[in-house]
Amino acid sequence: MTKSERRSKRLWSVPLALSDVPESGRHFDLVADAQVRAAVAKHAGLAALPRLEASFDVTLHGRGGLHVVGRVSATVGQICVVTLEPLENEIDESIDLAFMPAGAFPLVGGAEIEVPAVDVPELLLGSGIDLGAIATEFLILGLDPYPRKPDATFQGSPVGDDAAHPFAALAALKKGQGGDKR
Numbered sequence: 001m002t003k004s005e006r007r008s009k010r011l012w013s014v015p016l017a018l019s020d021v022p023e024s025g026r027h028f029d030l031v032a033d034a035q036v037r038a039a040v041a042k043h044a045g046l047a048a049l050p051r052l053e054a055s056f057d058v059t060l061h062g063r064g065g066l067h068v069v070g071r072v073s074a075t076v077g078q079i080c081v082v083t084l085e086p087l088e089n090e091i092d093e094s095i096d097l098a099f100m101p102a103g104a105f106p107l108v109g110g111a112e113i114e115v116p117a118v119d120v121p122e123l124l125l126g127s128g129i130d131l132g133a134i135a136t137e138f139l140i141l142g143l144d145p146y147p148r149k150p151d152a153t154f155q156g157s158p159v160g161d162d163a164a165h166p167f168a169a170l171a172a173l174k175k176g177q178g179g180d181k182r
Contacts, residue, residue, distance in 0.1 A: 010130060010132065010133050010136075011036065011039045011040045011043055011132075011133075011136050012032055012036045012039075012040060012052075012132030012133065012135060012136050013130055013132045013133065014028070014030055014130060014131040014132035014135075015128055015129075015130050015131075016028075016058065016066075016128050016129055016130070016131055017127055017128040018060075018064065018066060018124070018127045018128050019127065020128075021058050021059070021060055021066060023060065025057055025058060025059035025060070026057075026058050026059075027055075027056070027057050027058075028054070028055070028056045028057075028058065028070075028131060029053070029054075029055050030053065030054040030055070030056070030131060030132065030135060031052070031053050032049075032052035032053070032132075032135075036052070036132075037049040037050070037051075037052050040052060040136055040139065041076075041077075043136075043140075044076075044139070044140050044143060046076050046077055046078060046143075047077040047078060047079055047086055048076070048077030048086075048088075049074060049075070049076055049077065050075050050077065050088075051073075051074055051075040052072075052074045052135070052139065053072070053073050053074065054070060054071065054072045054073075054131065054132075054134075054135035055070045055071050056068055056069070056070035056095070056131055056134075057069050057070055058129075058131075061098050061099070061100070061121075062098075062100060064100070064101045064124070065098060065099055065100040065101065065121065065124060066098070066099045066124065066128075066129055067097070067098050067099075068095060068096070068097045068098075068099070068129065068131070068134065069095065069096050070094075070095045071092060071093065071094055071095060072091070072092075072093050072095060072134075072135045072138045072139050072142070073090070073091060073092045073093075074090070074091040074139050074142075075088055075089075075090055075091075076088065076089050076090075076091055076139075076143065078143075078144070078147040079147065080147055080148055080149045081146045081147060081148055082148055082149070082153065083149060085149065087147060087149050089143075089144060089147060091139055091142040091143065092142070093138045093139070093141065093142040095134065095138055097121075097122055097134065098121035098122065099121060099122045099123070099124040099129055100121040100122075100123070100124055101123075101124045102123055102124075
């Protein structure tokens with residue numbers, strides 16, 4: 001798969017080449033159009049995605065790397081896990097990522113130096129990054145996996161009710177076959 005084929009398969013693609021970032025850095029305000037929002041909503045299992053925006057400040061980082069700081073914000077339509085009614089949630093995720101080329105990691109005796117997971121930069125593939133893909137990833141990470149309306153409450157069966165026990169039907173069958181010797 002070529003680089004352009006990978007880019008075309010992305011839901012929201014806003015490529016940025018390392019060479020397009022000046023020493024002073026560059027600011028981006030991105031707003032996803034209706035087609036992109038529909039594709040991202042389908043991919044993320046959302047009922048709707050009426051708003052998806054991102055704001056990034058991109059600066060050079062080290063030798064051949066990029067630093068991306070910003071926010072992704074969105075209004076997402078989800079389904080309440082209790083009432084099964086539609087609801088809207090607001091997403092506001094901060095982003096702070098460093099990207100370094102693969103050759104930027106020092107080697108000692110043929111092996112990479114172990115760096116704590118907190119400090120490990122993202123791998124810069126090729127000569128740039130995709131701001132749309134970053135925004136999409138952080139939107140999905142910010143989704144509530146169990147959205148619930150503020151006033152929705154789950155009403156389970158009473159605790160002491162033997163008929164509500166998940167294996168009550170099996171217990172009744174066992175008693176009927178003479179399997180219960182109490």
